[in-house]
Amino acid sequence: MNNKAVLVVDDSLTVRQQVGLTLTSAGYQIVEACDGQEAVDALRAHAEVAMVLCDVTMPGMDGLEFLETIKGDAAGPPVPVVMLTTDGSPDLIARAKRAGAKGWIVKPFQPHLLLAAVRRIAGEPG
Amino acid sequence: MAPGDSNEARLTELLCLSAATLLADLGVQPEWRTGVRQPPPTGESVAAFSGFANNELRGSFAFLGPRKLFARLHPLPQTMTLRDWADWARELVSQAVGRFCNRLLAYGVQLATSVPQGALAKEVRLASSLDPARSPILFTIEGLVLEGWLELDIAPSFRLEESPLHEARAALREGTIVFF
Numbered sequence: 001m002n003n004k005a006v007l008v009v010d011d012s013l014t015v016r017q018q019v020g021l022t023l024t025s026a027g028y029q030i031v032e033a034c035d036g037q038e039a040v041d042a043l044r045a046h047a048e049v050a051m052v053l054c055d056v057t058m059p060g061m062d063g064l065e066f067l068e069t070i071k072g073d074a075a076g077p078p079v080p081v082v083m084l085t086t087d088g089s090p091d092l093i094a095r096a097k098r099a100g101a102k103g104w105i106v107k108p109f110q111p112h113l114l115l116a117a118v119r120r121i122a123g124e125p126g
Numbered sequence: 127m128a129p130g131d132s133n134e135a136r137l138t139e140l141l142c143l144s145a146a147t148l149l150a151d152l153g154v155q156p157e158w159r160t161g162v163r164q165p166p167p168t169g170e171s172v173a174a175f176s177g178f179a180n181n182e183l184r185g186s187f188a189f190l191g192p193r194k195l196f197a198r199l200h201p202l203p204q205t206m207t208l209r210d211w212a213d214w215a216r217e218l219v220s221q222a223v224g225r226f227c228n229r230l231l232a233y234g235v236q237l238a239t240s241v242p243q244g245a246l247a248k249e250v251r252l253a254s255s256l257d258p259a260r261s262p263i264l265f266t267i268e269g270l271v272l273e274g275w276l277e278l279d280i281a282p283s284f285r286l287e288e289s290p291l292h293e294a295r296a297a298l299r300e301g302t303i304v305f306f
Contacts, residue, residue: 011241012213012216014213014214017202018202057240058241059241086220086223086224087224087227087228088228088297088298088299088300089227089297090296090298093298097306101306103306104302104304106228106298106301107221107224108148108152108221108301110301113301117303
């Protein structure tokens with residue numbers, strides 16, 4: 001049983017459910033947020049979050065603004081963030097990398113590949 | 127895309143291909159055609175749209191179809207609630223527009239996209255606000271029809287290259303995972 005929690009940030013309930021189903025089947029706990037500001041709040045409220053999967057285009061604070069916000073947040077240790085989005089633009093990917101993202105996944109995802117990516121970022125055997 | 131086709135025709139074809147590959151990834155094999163209208167759908171429908179823009183090209187893309195078609199395309203087997211229908215339609219149209227924008231990057235065209243919007247409706251019919259003669263793209267999926275509406279407002283200075291020129295600037299393909 002895995003006791004690590006993953007924060008899933010996406011304005012689509014369907015995507016949050018898809019990701020949640022994939023990761024809970026491997027024992028991860030899921031914390032959800034529907035935009036960047038909710039994600040900032042969730043990170044502060046849930047110390048058990050070990051990594052973040054984050055969409056880019058969302059209402060309010062988007063995924064890249066979220067990344068840039070937590071990069072400057074000295075409240076806690078850095079949590080690895082992987083972007084999960086329909087956008088494959090090299091410019092946005094470069095911006096995410098500069099802001100400290102650990103990876104980029106272009107939707108749609110294959111569940112077993114998403115799980116392997118989460119395990120890799122979490123430093124667990126695949 | 128054939129050389130000499132108009133910007134609009136070639137953009138429409140890129141959008142059709144983007145939407146068709148998205149639908150294929152969801153496990154269906156759509157047939158698509160343009161230039162055809164059909165009677166307004168009866169019963170409850172789901173609609174969603176997303177916009178895109180740069181300095182020379184702006185527009186939007188919308189999906190409109192019966193609820194049971196969106197259920198057929200949904201990735202999770204479940205009983206869908208009212209909010210699930212609009213949510214899933216928004217995600218679908220967002221992914222279609224995302225693919226379209228990703229493909230255009232290889233032509234040197236970079237677009238910003240909007241947050242998608244969705245709605246449930248009865249006996250709704252979409253029409254173009256810019257060109258009354260424009261017709262929908264019809265995707266036929268297992269006997270059900272998904273309408274796609276592409277609105278384009280193209281500046282006279284805009285020119286879409288005949289073929290992809292910017293391989294180095296090409297977007298990551300769907301399903302790709304990269305680590306930094």
